[in-house]
Amino acid sequence: MAASENDSPLVQVLSTSGLVEPSEAAAEFMPYLDRLTEDDLRRFYRDMVVVRRFDKEAANLQRQGQLALWVPSHGQEAAQVGSAYATRPQDHVFPSYREHVVGMIRGLDLVDILRMLRGVTLGGWNPEEHGNFHLYTLVLASQTLHATGYAMGMQLDGTTATGNPETDEAVIVYYGDGASSQGDANEALVFAASYQTPQVFFLQNNHWAISVPVTRQSRTPLYLRAGGFGMPGTQVDGNDVLASYAVTAKHLDDARAGKGPALIEAMTYRVGAHTTADDPTKYRDPEELAAWVAKDPIVRFRAYLQGLGVEQDFLDAVDEEAEDHAADVRRRALEIRSPERSVIFDNVYAEPHPLIQEQKAWLDRYEASFEGGDA
Amino acid sequence: MSDTIVTETVVLESAVPAVPASAAAASAAPATSANLPMAKALNAGLRQAMLDNPKVLMMGEDIGPLGGVFRVTEGLHAEFGDKRVLDTPLAESGIVGTAIGLALRGYRPVCEIQFDGFVFPGFDQITSQLSRMRNRHEGRVTMPVVIRIPYGGHIGSIEHHQESPEAYFAHTPGLRVVSPSNPHDAYWMMQEAIASDDPVIFFEPKSRYWPKGEVRFGASGIPLHASRVVRAGTDATIVGHGAMVTVLLQAAELAAVEGISIEVIDLRSISPIDYGPILTSVEKTGHLVVAQEAYGFVSVGSEIAATVTERSFYHLEAPVLRVSGFDTPFPPAAVETHFLPSPDRVLEAVDRSLAY
Numbered sequence: 001m002a003a004s005e006n007d008s009p010l011v012q013v014l015s016t017s018g019l020v021e022p023s024e025a026a027a028e029f030m031p032y033l034d035r036l037t038e039d040d041l042r043r044f045y046r047d048m049v050v051v052r053r054f055d056k057e058a059a060n061l062q063r064q065g066q067l068a069l070w071v072p073s074h075g076q077e078a079a080q081v082g083s084a085y086a087t088r089p090q091d092h093v094f095p096s097y098r099e100h101v102v103g104m105i106r107g108l109d110l111v112d113i114l115r116m117l118r119g120v121t122l123g124g125w126n127p128e129e130h131g132n133f134h135l136y137t138l139v140l141a142s143q144t145l146h147a148t149g150y151a152m153g154m155q156l157d158g159t160t161a162t163g164n165p166e167t168d169e170a171v172i173v174y175y176g177d178g179a180s181s182q183g184d185a186n187e188a189l190v191f192a193a194s195y196q197t198p199q200v201f202f203l204q205n206n207h208w209a210i211s212v213p214v215t216r217q218s219r220t221p222l223y224l225r226a227g228g229f230g231m232p233g234t235q236v237d238g239n240d241v242l243a244s245y246a247v248t249a250k251h252l253d254d255a256r257a258g259k260g261p262a263l264i265e266a267m268t269y270r271v272g273a274h275t276t277a278d279d280p281t282k283y284r285d286p287e288e289l290a291a292w293v294a295k296d297p298i299v300r301f302r303a304y305l306q307g308l309g310v311e312q313d314f315l316d317a318v319d320e321e322a323e324d325h326a327a328d329v330r331r332r333a334l335e336i337r338s339p340e341r342s343v344i345f346d347n348v349y350a351e352p353h354p355l356i357q358e359q360k361a362w363l364d365r366y367e368a369s370f371e372g373g374d375a
Numbered sequence: 376m377s378d379t380i381v382t383e384t385v386v387l388e389s390a391v392p393a394v395p396a397s398a399a400a401a402s403a404a405p406a407t408s409a410n411l412p413m414a415k416a417l418n419a420g421l422r423q424a425m426l427d428n429p430k431v432l433m434m435g436e437d438i439g440p441l442g443g444v445f446r447v448t449e450g451l452h453a454e455f456g457d458k459r460v461l462d463t464p465l466a467e468s469g470i471v472g473t474a475i476g477l478a479l480r481g482y483r484p485v486c487e488i489q490f491d492g493f494v495f496p497g498f499d500q501i502t503s504q505l506s507r508m509r510n511r512h513e514g515r516v517t518m519p520v521v522i523r524i525p526y527g528g529h530i531g532s533i534e535h536h537q538e539s540p541e542a543y544f545a546h547t548p549g550l551r552v553v554s555p556s557n558p559h560d561a562y563w564m565m566q567e568a569i570a571s572d573d574p575v576i577f578f579e580p581k582s583r584y585w586p587k588g589e590v591r592f593g594a595s596g597i598p599l600h601a602s603r604v605v606r607a608g609t610d611a612t613i614v615g616h617g618a619m620v621t622v623l624l625q626a627a628e629l630a631a632v633e634g635i636s637i638e639v640i641d642l643r644s645i646s647p648i649d650y651g652p653i654l655t656s657v658e659k660t661g662h663l664v665v666a667q668e669a670y671g672f673v674s675v676g677s678e679i680a681a682t683v684t685e686r687s688f689y690h691l692e693a694p695v696l697r698v699s700g701f702d703t704p705f706p707p708a709a710v711e712t713h714f715l716p717s718p719d720r721v722l723e724a725v726d727r728s729l730a731y
Contacts, residue, residue: 122511134479135511142504145469149476156432156458156482184500187469194464347514348548350572354647356548 009223010267011247012237016295018303025235029246032086032253036245038308044085044241045305046318048077048298051101053322054110055272057329058117062276066333067117073098075239075271076204078297080174081105082244083202083266086252087172088165089131092154094147094173097136098204102174106131111332118336121343140179144188144201147173151197151261160198161258168256170198172248178209180225181217189229189263196260200251201226203263204238206270207292211283223265231261238266239297242304269295341367408591414584416558417447420565421485425455428483431569433460434470435487435523444489445525445584467497474520475505483519483569491526491578492535498543505574506549517572521565526554527618527668528700528715529582531708538705539669541616544576545646545678552646553599554578556620558588560643563595571599578645580617600644602652608638611662611725614653614679616642619666619716626718630725637725645675653679654687661692662728666716671699693731696724 012023013033022030055072062070073080076098084105087093093106103125104110112125116136127134137143151171154160160169179185180203192199203222207214218225226233232254236247244266251262269292273280280289302315345360411419425431433448433455439462442449452460463470467488474484488494494501501522508518528537545552551573555561561579568575597603605620606627613623620641627637638656642648657663663683665676680695698716706714 121513122507123513126512126515128515137504139499139503142472142500145472145500146476146479146504148469149473149478150480151476152473153477153480153482156477157480183466183496184468184472187464187466187472190464190466191469191473347510347512349551350509350514350517353551354649 009221009235010237011234011243012240013242013246014240014300014304016300018300018307020304026243026246029243029250032246032249033242035249036242038310040085041305041308042310042314044081044245045298045301045315046321047081047101047105048241048301049318050322050325051077051081051104051110052298053326054100054329057326058114058333059272059276061114061330061333062117067114067276068119069117070276071098071117072270072272072275073100075292075297076206076268077101078241078301079202079204079236079238079244079266079268082241082246083172083174083248083264086245086248088170088252088256090159090167090169091252092127092132092134092147092150092169092171094134094143094150094171095136096140096143096174096176096179097138098176099174103130103133106133108133111329111336114329114333115336118333120336120339141175141182141185141188144173144175144179144185145191147171148188148192148195148197148199151192151199152195154198155195160256163257165253165256168198170200170252170255172200172202172252174202174204176203176209177205177207177214177217177222178212180222189226189231189261192261193230196258198255198258199261200248200255201261201263202248203265204268205265206268208270208274208280208284210274210278211280221265223263226263229263231263233263233265235265235267238268239295239300241297241301268297407593408589410587411558411562411590412585412587413555413558413561413579414445414447416562416588416590417565417579418449418451419590420562421448421569422451422454424485424566424569425451425459427566428569429459430481431459431483431485432477433485433487434463434474435461436463436465436470436489438462438487443487445581447523447525447579447584448487467493467495468500471497471500471505471520471522475500475508475518478518478520479508479516483521485521485523485569488522488524490536491524491538491540494522494524494540497522501544501550501574501576502547506547509573510549518574519569519572520574521568521577522574523577523579525581525584526578527580527582528705528711529618531711533708534705537708537711539578539667539700541576541578541645542669542674545675549574550646551575551600551644552578553644554580554617555643556580556583556605556617556641559590560595560641562590562592564599564643567595567599578617582618583621597643600647600649602643602649603641604638604652604656605641606637606639608636608660610636610660611664611728612638612640612653612656612660613664613666613721613725614640614642615666616645616675617668619668622716622718623666623721626721626725629718630722635725635729642675648675648679648682650682650686653683657683657687658690661690662725663691663695664698664721664724664728665695666698666721666724668700668715670702671697672702674699693728696728698724
């Protein structure tokens, strides 16, 4: 348990200026950083930059009427990239709806996320074919229980806690400070603790649930709630990609090894709006925003890489790749086509259902009754 | 009256008769039928489903060593162990939500909700998640989850223990909703519900848990979602489900004494509704009364009345009439007999229909 009695519980590896200055609480997590190669570090940076640029492109697409809504992840890239790289291929990931780069790291084409927000599907991808990255869930905290049930299934299957970290499975579920107030989030913690599921609860505390500050959700730091459920809780600097990686790597390792669930509270900030339908200038202090922008995860990690001697050419190439990726996303987003109307009736049930069949046939007849209507 | 409504819990026998695993196995095992109360028939159906498929799990509150508050899972924990019969924390949303995760993993969870009135903490997971999982996954997953809900009145119990909430679930796309009226159907419908790749809300009429009836182990004889004529008649049709079927049969018996021939239809499935036998019957009788314990407003009875009117308007000689619980909270048990449709209340509606 990460120093819950400590005066400074925050696990932090990088200072805001990008120097390696581990906090006291970081000590037990530092060995996990030894697993990272310089290639990994470059990948961390590349993914954060690419998804930040993607995020901007998606918001633009929404402003231009090409998406119904966009859910920005600006500011939360380090928490997401660090935690996602701590997963193994056999793990399962249950996102909320803002974990775009986690999906990308698990093999998801980000355009698939846009499909849902363009209104052509309620889902968008096949988790089995995209790194076990499950569908976004829009009702807050519902997915925490699905994740816990899935982790219970791993236990029943005997595919976890065998002692082989290459194959032992675990689940990571993402939710936020707003969702932490939901009954489901708390029931998921109860069930996870009760059955000792191989599971990490990754709570991104971005400080705002639309317009409601985290102080309205909780009078206690959220990671401390873990103790009440009987599991370890760790508070990590979510704008520090190395700390986010190390903390998640340890807790996922423990989960795979049969040591039960854990809760990570990643301290970060929703720099943008909740969604493109939101206007945070109505409720947020600009000074608070500025203070968090000064702790930007990408700026910090770039300084760290530069300290390591990573050449400017690499940083420039990443910027270029991000531009190209965004342009490609834009091009392909505009090519997303509406599905056939039969999608209304498809897959409501697995087995034939007379009411659905009758209504589908009726709609076909109705549409065909118009001049030029298709049968 | 040929059948009486049991109003007290009776102590159940502990032994469940051996049941053949399948029609093929039946040749080796000669027990082709047994006289069982519905609680035992459900227990035998659950056990058979667990024997047939190792992915079938039981989940719920007090369902382990205790066997559930109605003993429907009695003996299953001892036979199948902790990994197949999960006593859960007391949280209905947690039960249903984790069942969804287990179903995504390939399991077939059967969740017991302890009482009808306790399902609502799990309502969001059932209606917003379970019912839509396959649809939002574009058909890539199945959700073979059964939610068992003991329901209905006639047991003289306290608040939130005598409700009939089936309409909420029938209103939700993606769910199937069924309710057996007798031990034979209970045995088979439970196995069919578990075998279904769709989520099934399985309403168990708890006032019928204890009366015995013949269970034939060879074959169900009828699909899960088929309605069935349980008493033939010519003058009027009455339709109901679950415990109401017993009331309807009693009404038909009383009417027969007065020379009125009533056809009784057991709905069995509430979503989808099998209209075939109902429409055929109405074409013959021209009179339809729909009865239910549930509140009448926006109910299963309302739906049947509307659909039969749309489809058999010219065969009807009277409006379709509904007999329901009143649109009030389920009352204190001392006055429940005034709230719940009785054979006489059903016959009052039949008389009104025939008077048109």
